[in-house]
Amino acid sequence: MGFLDKFKEKFTSQTEAVTGKFKDGLLKTRQNLTEKVNDLVARYRKVDEEFFEELEEIFIQADIGFDTVIELVDELKMEAKRKKIQQSELLKEMIVEKLVEIYYGEDENISTLNLPDTGLAVILFVGVNGVGKTTTIGKMAYKLKSEGKRVLLAAGDTFRAGAIEQLEVWGDRTGVEVIKHQEGSDPAAVIYDAIQAAKSRKVDVLLCDTAGRLQNKVNLMKELEKVKRVIQREIPEAPHEVLLVLDATTGQNAMVQAKQFKEATGVTGIVLTKLDGTAKGGIVIAIKKELNIPVKFVGLGEKIDDLQPFDAEAYVYGLFAE
Amino acid sequence: MAFEGLADRLQSTMQKIRGKGKVTEADVKAMMREVRLALLYADVNLKVVKDFIKKVSERAVGQEVMRSLTPGQQVIKVVKEELTALMGGEQSKIAVSPKPPTVIMMVGLQGAGKTTTTGKLANHLRKKHNRNPLLVAADIYRPAAIKQLQTLGKQINMPVFTLGDKVNPVDIAKKAVEQARTDHHDYVLIDTAGRLHIDGELMDELKNIKDAVKPDEIFLVVDAMTGQDAVNVAKSFNEQLGITGVILTKLDGDTRGGAALSIRAVTEKPIKFVGLGEKLDQLEPFHPERMASRILGMGDVLTLIEKAQASVDEEKAKELEKKMRTMSFTLDDFLEQLSQVRNMGPLDELLKMLPGAGKMKGLNNIHIDEKQIRHVEAIIQSMTTEEKQKPEIINASRKRRIAKGSGRPIQEVNRLLKQFEEMKKMMKQMTNMQKKGKKRGALKFPFM
Numbered sequence: 001m002g003f004l005d006k007f008k009e010k011f012t013s014q015t016e017a018v019t020g021k022f023k024d025g026l027l028k029t030r031q032n033l034t035e036k037v038n039d040l041v042a043r044y045r046k047v048d049e050e051f052f053e054e055l056e057e058i059f060i061q062a063d064i065g066f067d068t069v070i071e072l073v074d075e076l077k078m079e080a081k082r083k084k085i086q087q088s089e090l091l092k093e094m095i096v097e098k099l100v101e102i103y104y105g106e107d108e109n110i111s112t113l114n115l116p117d118t119g120l121a122v123i124l125f126v127g128v129n130g131v132g133k134t135t136t137i138g139k140m141a142y143k144l145k146s147e148g149k150r151v152l153l154a155a156g157d158t159f160r161a162g163a164i165e166q167l168e169v170w171g172d173r174t175g176v177e178v179i180k181h182q183e184g185s186d187p188a189a190v191i192y193d194a195i196q197a198a199k200s201r202k203v204d205v206l207l208c209d210t211a212g213r214l215q216n217k218v219n220l221m222k223e224l225e226k227v228k229r230v231i232q233r234e235i236p237e238a239p240h241e242v243l244l245v246l247d248a249t250t251g252q253n254a255m256v257q258a259k260q261f262k263e264a265t266g267v268t269g270i271v272l273t274k275l276d277g278t279a280k281g282g283i284v285i286a287i288k289k290e291l292n293i294p295v296k297f298v299g300l301g302e303k304i305d306d307l308q309p310f311d312a313e314a315y316v317y318g319l320f321a322e
Numbered sequence: 323m324a325f326e327g328l329a330d331r332l333q334s335t336m337q338k339i340r341g342k343g344k345v346t347e348a349d350v351k352a353m354m355r356e357v358r359l360a361l362l363y364a365d366v367n368l369k370v371v372k373d374f375i376k377k378v379s380e381r382a383v384g385q386e387v388m389r390s391l392t393p394g395q396q397v398i399k400v401v402k403e404e405l406t407a408l409m410g411g412e413q414s415k416i417a418v419s420p421k422p423p424t425v426i427m428m429v430g431l432q433g434a435g436k437t438t439t440t441g442k443l444a445n446h447l448r449k450k451h452n453r454n455p456l457l458v459a460a461d462i463y464r465p466a467a468i469k470q471l472q473t474l475g476k477q478i479n480m481p482v483f484t485l486g487d488k489v490n491p492v493d494i495a496k497k498a499v500e501q502a503r504t505d506h507h508d509y510v511l512i513d514t515a516g517r518l519h520i521d522g523e524l525m526d527e528l529k530n531i532k533d534a535v536k537p538d539e540i541f542l543v544v545d546a547m548t549g550q551d552a553v554n555v556a557k558s559f560n561e562q563l564g565i566t567g568v569i570l571t572k573l574d575g576d577t578r579g580g581a582a583l584s585i586r587a588v589t590e591k592p593i594k595f596v597g598l599g600e601k602l603d604q605l606e607p608f609h610p611e612r613m614a615s616r617i618l619g620m621g622d623v624l625t626l627i628e629k630a631q632a633s634v635d636e637e638k639a640k641e642l643e644k645k646m647r648t649m650s651f652t653l654d655d656f657l658e659q660l661s662q663v664r665n666m667g668p669l670d671e672l673l674k675m676l677p678g679a680g681k682m683k684g685l686n687n688i689h690i691d692e693k694q695i696r697h698v699e700a701i702i703q704s705m706t707t708e709e710k711q712k713p714e715i716i717n718a719s720r721k722r723r724i725a726k727g728s729g730r731p732i733q734e735v736n737r738l739l740k741q742f743e744e745m746k747k748m749m750k751q752m753t754n755m756q757k758k759g760k761k762r763g764a765l766k767f768p769f770m
């Protein structure tokens with residue numbers, strides 16, 4: 001078994017809790033990990049090329065993307081050299097810390113929602129088909145409501161069969177009202193009505209669903225721009241957040257999605273869904289580096305409470321888990 | 323990410339590889355670095371990429387380089403062939419049970435597109451095979467999934483079997499097949515809920531449905547944008563259920579779709595259809611060759627290889643090469659080249675595809691428009707033999723005569739002569755470049 005396999009194994013055995021649900025066990029994991037890694041790394045004299053090659057492969061298989069992987073591994077190599085981590089005692093710590101540092105850059109507060117202290121906040125959800133927009137809205141409604149906020153949903157997916165009903169089910173589950181029109185109607189009109197309703201009902205947060213669309217469909221992207229314009233016309237500083245929902249199983253195309261949706265709607269954050277599977281969604285690291293769009297939440301299942309704030313450290317640990 | 327950069331890199335790597343005869347190990351190594359990158363960008367799984375490269379490298383080394391190709395292109399040609407072979411033949415056949423109804427189960431991850439694809443497949447069965455399918459709503463978990471299938475059913479005017487979301491999917495499937503039998507449906511399409519391949523409980527549910535209704539086909543529906551994880555998903559579904567085929571969805575996006583290759587490699591099950599849009603008639607048979615090209619990218623190079631293969635006359639190429647070398651290229655040769663080149667498709671595109679063409683000065687000024695070729699031919703045909711061989715002697719009165727003879731304005735005659743001049747200059751550059759490449763370089767694109 002190669003060094004990295006063992007390394008990975010340690011991560012895996014120690015990070016199940018972390019990758020399952022970020023909320024538990026992080027601290028415990030870190031303590032255990034430090035202990036266990038100590039005797040593991042003690043046996044290794046040097047951190048060699050082979051080690052970094054294996055690291056590279058882990059990253060590639062996490063969908064981080066080739067260019068970014070090369071950059072990351074180079075930086076890690078440099079750091080290892082700089083800190084003279086040859087006995088590899090601090091290697092694991094270093095890797096995680098450095099990755100987290102690279103991810104956050106200057107600002108560690110990038111993962112929180114930017115909502116106004118008073119008045120109506122509008123959050124627009126965008127993304128390709130089937131990534132989990134509607135489900136995320138359901139979970140988010142639940143979350144905000146349990147924080148004591150008044151929430152309203154806008155059924156802006158007027159295209160997909162059953163989409164409105166799907167959102168209504170989430171409305172029922174969370175006890176939140178849904179503003180809707182008929183299937184096939186103009187999504188901008190639904191959103192407009194929802195804003196009026198939100199204003200008159202003194203709602204705190206309006207969550208706007210939209211139909212899934214592939215980013216290369218020009219007309220559909222224009223439609224989205226229009227939706228955004230309508231929101232802006234009603235409330236100049238809105239939408240306060242435009243969240244791109246990304247499926248963690250997506251590969252390199254996620255970068256194109258991020259680019260195009262950012263261009264059309266000014267995406268402010270990402271919700272990375274389906275992390276409860278085996279995919280890592282590593283492309284979000286490349287997206288952060290290249291487009292500076294941070295992940296704000298992660299989806300960890302289909303249940304109402306399966307939405308968690310993004311924690312870069314826990315996420316990086318997860319990259320090494322099987 | 324740098325998809326554009328990828329094309330440039332490929333071009334410059336191909337430029338560097340010179341020489342003829344057999345493909346060397348070094349040629350293969352250099353090219354395979356590019357291929358590896360291209361496949362990774364396309365989301366082909368790393369392990370699959372490694373195996374593939376190893377296998378193809380072995381085959382490529384020592385190959386005879388075709389007359390019209392460079393060693394680099396020759397390697398890519400082998401890669402493309404192997405990719406296509408790996409993709410399997412075209413096989414959009416759907417099982418027909420000797421004892422109707424034929425039962426098809428749709429399975430896959432959440433959000434892959436199962437429900438839409440179920441509707442499309444039903445539509446396909448009726449339109450293309452004159453069948454009468456029954457749609458079955460067995461996704462009792464996702465909110466409004468049943469409603470979604472019902473709406474689709476209404477759109478294509480087909481019945482949807484449902485027992486609501488309180489009945490076990492195994493029972494739903496069983497009852498549906500009974501119902502289909504009484505109502506004389508010849509196909510039953512079961513739309514199951516999306517689930518993770520590692521969700522033991524839900525995977526067991528699929529096994530139970532399978533045991534209960536003994537489906538003739540189990541189609542794994544996979545999103546074409548899937549990344550490295552595609553191997554885990556496909557392998558797991560296949561091992562647990564024994565899938566019979568794959569349907570690739572959302573291929574109307576701009577993903578390269580490397581997941582297709584990963585899935586083929588780990589399951590060896592045929593990819594039967596691809597989804598190309600949200601409308602219910604946007605389902606098409608899978609084309610292995612098209613998919614191979616898409617995954618590999620390098621579209622320009624691939625096209626060029628095919629075209630070069632198809633239409634360059636080798637003897638003429640050789641002769642022309644010599645002329646270029648000795649700079650005795652005349653308007654006559656040019657005329658002949660034009661007719662050859664015309665068989666190769668749009669000229670502008672062809673020019674752009676030339677390795678290094680972008681960097682070559684003078685090329686930008688040569689706008690050869692498909693429509694204009696005939697005019698050019700007319701002009702050249704109106705010249706005397708002497709004029710064709712020594713265009714420098716064409717003075718104003720000769721130009722007037724040529725213009726009149728060809729029925730083209732005099733400016734066009736001027737333009738042609740200027741272009742020809744530039745073209746010769748460019749050839750000189752090209753031959754020089756080749757000389758620098760040490761080995762006796764063959765000129766690949768004689769129409770230049």
Ligand SMILES: Nc1nc2c(ncn2[C@@H]2O[C@H](COP(=O)(O)OP(=O)(O)O)[C@@H](O)[C@H]2O)c(=O)[nH]1
Nearest residue numbers: 130131132133134135273274299300301432433
């Ligand atoms: N396992 C898992 N499934 C999810 C998650 N988020 C959404 N889904 C499922 O993905 C499918 C598509 O979700 P949906 O919200 O309809 O996607 P939309 O088309 O973007 O609105 C549904 O079956 C959801 O239950 C997640 O975090 N984990």
Ligand SMILES: [Mg+2]
Nearest residue numbers: 133134157163
């Ligand atoms: Mg939706």
